[in-house]
Amino acid sequence: MRRLFTIVSFGLLFCSALLSFSPAQIPSGPSMVLPERYFDFKEVEEGKVFEHAFKVLNKGNQPLEIKNVNPG
Numbered sequence: 001m002r003r004l005f006t007i008v009s010f011g012l013l014f015c016s017a018l019l020s021f022s023p024a025q026i027p028s029g030p031s032m033v034l035p036e037r038y039f040d041f042k043e044v045e046e047g048k049v050f051e052h053a054f055k056v057l058n059k060g061n062q063p064l065e066i067k068n069v070n071p072g
Contacts (some may be wrong), residue, residue, distance in 0.1 A: 031060035 039052045059066035 029060050029062050030058055030064035030065055032066075033057040033059045 033056075035057065036057055039054070041050050041052070044050055056064075056066065
């Protein structure tokens with residue numbers, strides 16, 4: 001009888017644990033991803049103009065709006 005009670009108790013505990021877990025929620029909205037976070041120009045000569053373009057990717061499910069950029 002005690003063994004049956006133990007098995008039933010573990011079964012109920014296992015079932016309640018399974019029911020309490022919910023699947024992970026998928027985040028909604030924009031999600032900005034920068035494959036390259038920095039770029040090193042190495043040594044540059046004074047007075048020369050250098051440029052580098054960073055790729056900005058949106059991995060989210062809504063449009064990404066970039067409203068402000070602060071260099072440096």
